[in-house]
Amino acid sequence: NAGVTQTPKFQVLKTGQSMTLQCAQDMNHNSMYWYRQDPGMGLRLIYYSASEGTTDKGEVPNGYNVSRLNKREFSLRLESAAPSQTSVYFCASTESTEAQPQHFGDGTRLSIL
Amino acid sequence: QKEVEQNSGPLSVPEGAIASLNCTYSDRGSQSFFWYRQYSGKSPELIMSIYSNGDKEDGRFTAQLNKASQYVSLLIRDSQPSDSATYLCAVRNYGQNFVFGPGTRLSVLP
Numbered sequence: 001n002a003g004v005t006q007t008p009k010f011q012v013l014k015t016g017q018s019m020t021l022q023c024a025q026d027m028n029h030n031s032m033y034w035y036r037q038d039p040g041m042g043l044r045l046i047y048y049s050a051s052e053g054t055t056d057k058g059e060v061p062n063g064y065n066v067s068r069l070n071k072r073e074f075s076l077r078l079e080s081a082a083p084s085q086t087s088v089y090f091c092a093s094t095e096s097t098e099a100q101p102q103h104f105g106d107g108t109r110l111s112i113l
Numbered sequence: 114q115k116e117v118e119q120n121s122g123p124l125s126v127p128e129g130a131i132a133s134l135n136c137t138y139s140d141r142g143s144q145s146f147f148w149y150r151q152y153s154g155k156s157p158e159l160i161m162s163i164y165s166n167g168d169k170e171d172g173r174f175t176a177q178l179n180k181a182s183q184y185v186s187l188l189i190r191d192s193q194p195s196d197s198a199t200y201l202c203a204v205r206n207y208g209q210n211f212v213f214g215p216g217t218r219l220s221v222l223p
Contacts, residue, residue: 033211040121040215041215042201042213042214042215042216043157043201043213045210045211048210058210090156090157094211099144099145099162099164100145101145101147101159101162101203102147102159102203102211103159104156104157104158105156106155106156107155107156
């Protein structure tokens, strides 16, 4: 029972490099989310996808792009990494109905030098 | 004004005591409320959900909701050192999004 799987778990980038964080869920959930978590800031929503084929900006979308590849997969891309994007990134998924909680992946720890 | 507020802590309680964690929210349309536990370096883990006013108990955990006061709390009875973690309050309204509080760090002292 994998749940939500994120890859990679750790990554170090140089400023200006690009990379894609991968997320896949096997719970047949419609909605998927990308968050970043910084010390003292809590979880901040970057982008979300309410259903396959749709994506919307969250609270902190600048510098990121997303792709909802299919119902299972939701990727986050940093086109030109900046030190301010050093953070822990969490992917989450849930059913569409309001009563359902989110399930989180293990996170990706990203450092940008 | 932050949409979901929590005391950042740390909240320190002795082993065996009751830990009380509080959360207030600003959106009166909020319908679903969740408590997550997050150990250092790990991902958030759901421990309680509550949807209607009153108390909901699960083992040593009790969630309390008061929609009129826009207040939700989590009580941990017989606190153990293994309960030491950050507790995140999350609120969901009619939309797709969840709003998380900044979390309260709990330390249970042996």
